Amino acid sequence: MGSRASTLLREEEIEEIKKETGFSHSQITRLYSRFTSLDKGENGTLSREDFQRIPELAINPLGDRIINAFFPEGLDREDQVNFRGFMRTLAHFRPIEDNEKNKDPTASEPLNSRTNKLLFAFRLYDLDRDDKISRDELLQVLRMMVGVNISDEQLGSIADRTIQEADQNGDNSISFNEFIKVLEKVDVEQKMSIRFLH
Amino acid sequence: IVKQLVFSNLTIGYRCDSHLDSCMATLTTVGETSVCPLIPGLIQREGGSMEQEMGELRRYRTQSISRGEFALSDSFYFYRKGLESIVDDQVTQRFSSEELVSWNLLTRTNHNFHYISLRLTIIWGLGVIIRYCVLFPLRITLAIIGLSWLVIGTTLVGFLPKNRVKTWLSELVHLMCYRICARGLSATIQYHNKENKPQKGGICVANHTSPIDIVILANDGCYAMVGQCHGGLMGVIQRSMVRSCPHVWFERSEMRDRHAVTSRLRAHVAAKTNLPILIFPEGTCINNTSVMMFKKGSFEIGGTIYPVAIKYDPRFGDAFWNSAKYNMVSYLLRMMTSWAIVVNVWYLPPMTREEGEDAAQFANRVKSAIAHQGGLLDMAWDGSLKRDKVKEEFKEQQQKMYSSMVVGKKRRKSETFRKDNQDTVILE
Numbered sequence: 001m002g003s004r005a006s007t008l009l010r011e012e013e014i015e016e017i018k019k020e021t022g023f024s025h026s027q028i029t030r031l032y033s034r035f036t037s038l039d040k041g042e043n044g045t046l047s048r049e050d051f052q053r054i055p056e057l058a059i060n061p062l063g064d065r066i067i068n069a070f071f072p073e074g075l076d077r078e079d080q081v082n083f084r085g086f087m088r089t090l091a092h093f094r095p096i097e098d099n100e101k102n103k104d105p106t107a108s109e110p111l112n113s114r115t116n117k118l119l120f121a122f123r124l125y126d127l128d129r130d131d132k133i134s135r136d137e138l139l140q141v142l143r144m145m146v147g148v149n150i151s152d153e154q155l156g157s158i159a160d161r162t163i164q165e166a167d168q169n170g171d172n173s174i175s176f177n178e179f180i181k182v183l184e185k186v187d188v189e190q191k192m193s194i195r196f197l198h
Numbered sequence: 199i200v201k202q203l204v205f206s207n208l209t210i211g212y213r214c215d216s217h218l219d220s221c222m223a224t225l226t227t228v229g230e231t232s233v234c235p236l237i238p239g240l241i242q243r244e245g246g247s248m249e250q251e252m253g254e255l256r257r258y259r260t261q262s263i264s265r266g267e268f269a270l271s272d273s274f275y276f277y278r279k280g281l282e283s284i285v286d287d288q289v290t291q292r293f294s295s296e297e298l299v300s301w302n303l304l305t306r307t308n309h310n311f312h313y314i315s316l317r318l319t320i321i322w323g324l325g326v327i328i329r330y331c332v333l334f335p336l337r338i339t340l341a342i343i344g345l346s347w348l349v350i351g352t353t354l355v356g357f358l359p360k361n362r363v364k365t366w367l368s369e370l371v372h373l374m375c376y377r378i379c380a381r382g383l384s385a386t387i388q389y390h391n392k393e394n395k396p397q398k399g400g401i402c403v404a405n406h407t408s409p410i411d412i413v414i415l416a417n418d419g420c421y422a423m424v425g426q427c428h429g430g431l432m433g434v435i436q437r438s439m440v441r442s443c444p445h446v447w448f449e450r451s452e453m454r455d456r457h458a459v460t461s462r463l464r465a466h467v468a469a470k471t472n473l474p475i476l477i478f479p480e481g482t483c484i485n486n487t488s489v490m491m492f493k494k495g496s497f498e499i500g501g502t503i504y505p506v507a508i509k510y511d512p513r514f515g516d517a518f519w520n521s522a523k524y525n526m527v528s529y530l531l532r533m534m535t536s537w538a539i540v541v542n543v544w545y546l547p548p549m550t551r552e553e554g555e556d557a558a559q560f561a562n563r564v565k566s567a568i569a570h571q572g573g574l575l576d577m578a579w580d581g582s583l584k585r586d587k588v589k590e591e592f593k594e595q596q597q598k599m600y601s602s603m604v605v606g607k608k609r610r611k612s613e614t615f616r617k618d619n620q621d622t623v624i625l626e
Binding site: 145 | 240242244251269271272274276278280282284287288595597598601604
């Protein structure tokens with residue numbers, strides 16, 4: 001009787017994750033069930049293949065980029081993500097609650113703040129982590145989203161236009177601040193949040 | 199208790215995003231409250247179609263969406279959809295056993311073990327003793343008797359010349375054996391709408407949850423089975439069954455040739471005195487919370503289709519066969535050590551292909567009818583996703599839809615996608 005192997009979640013871990021990510025106790029246990037059901041190898045970590053097994057994610061044009069977001073260490077094929085890492089990435093999509101805005105201002109910014117959500121989205125464009133979205137990086141993401149339906153020239157001009165609009169310091173790429181500026185009117189709180197049920 | 203099990207479905211009425219047109223799932227309602235509700239999902243999916251969402255995301259820009267163009271925030275839509283599917287997707291949960299709302303004292307349904315109380319553990323212990331030491335030996339004996347009688351009886355009947363007595367005897371033998379086998383699983387079956395029972399020369403289709411489905415259906419009527427020739431014990435059973443009345447067993451090589459398969463089945467159906475064929479168009483076992491895509495091959499044979507909906511009550515025993523995790527023997531062992539198998543079988547009115555309807559559309563129509571009756575989720579995803587990767591076409595569809603938004607209203611193709619809601623674009 002009992003759980004499978006030693007990968008059952010301990011109370012201390014749940015508390016730590018709660019503090020770090022802000023999810024409630026029941027949400028964490030349910031997400032843990034989800035984590036274990038995706039973990040076909042039953043070794044307490046998820047690999048890229050485990051994510052790709054989800055059909056709805058596999059047909060998402062930006063699916064690969066999203067999977068990458070869970071493996072921050074690099075594009076190494078052997079990477080595995082444990083439950084803490086899984087939760088940390090998911091925490092970016094937790095909705096912003098009102099009472100959190102009045103919390104202790106000296107504490108570090110929660111993972112699901114507006115800035116951190118935008119940083120998450122920025123990093124999905126900025127593959128080489130040089131804090132700039134170059135024209136090539138933008139083109140890559142565009143190509144993933146439109147597939148074969150738009151020609152290279154047209155795509156190139158779309159990318160150029162986008163950079164022109166956003167670029168303020170003339171370096172022909174989009175920095176994080178410029179990114180924030182362009183999107184300041186977008187309702188990031190709602191669009192980059194998932195409504196978790198308790 | 200059996201009466202109580204005439205349950206139906208919840209009034210959740212939640213629709214998956216309509217942009218994933220090739221995989222729409224709708225939970226329909228049939229009124230009354232359910233006896234065993236499904237566990238609510240982890241997240242609440244919001245948002246409309248891709249167009250709607252993109253429009254909202256681009257609202258801060260001065261141009262309208264009809265002008266096209268790209269916005270950096272477009273990708274947010276895909277990110278959110280992707281994260282939502284990581285947390286809670288509709289497909290992968292169908293390939294593992296259904297989670298129960300409350301524990302039914304079987305270890306196997308206890309996913310997160312919490313020690314609750316001594317009393318519960320004692321009750322559970324008693325349960326184990328009863329199930330393994332009392333029920334299990336009885337059931338195994340019955341099963342052995344049932345199977346051996348099947349083999350002996352059908353072989354004996356096979357010696358008779360082909361006449362009406364033989365048919366009658368063969369049906370008698372089959373029914374008897376299946377009934378014994380059903381007792382061997384402690385199966386309590388309730389049949390509804392018996393007036394719609396499949397007739398000779400027809401094709402019976404049902405949703406597939408486990409190999410036991412055959413026993414469940416054959417308890418109430420005789421069917422011609424369709425399947426691959428196996429070796430070993432299964433082969434012996436198959437060969438003896440064929441002696442008393444015609445079944446359709448295929449060699450492995452024949453299975454690959456779709457035309458050969460279809461023509462053999464067609465020949466069987468055409469002979470009006472043959473028993474109705476039993477086919478499971480999903481092609482694989484699904485966990486009985488949804489009905490996945492029906493393969494259109496069975497619907498190309500012609501003839502009348504008799505749909506049947508099978509719904510197991512998960513509180514007494516989990517009937518789903520997770521073939522990746524358990525082999526047949528351990529599966530049967532688990533079946534025989536559950537509390538009971540409680541099933542509801544609904545016979546639906548016969549259907550035929552209408553004018554102007556192709557096999558795939560017909561298959562979808564039948565699937566919806568079965569899902570609606572059985573209180574299951576009607577999904578357009580393919581059951582073979584259990585093992586195979588999803589087709590690239592679906593990703594390409596999404597890319598196409600998005601491209602039309604980038605390019606602008608001039609080349610609007612996305613309208614057609616939204617119109618066919620229920621229909622799928624799956625080609626196999």
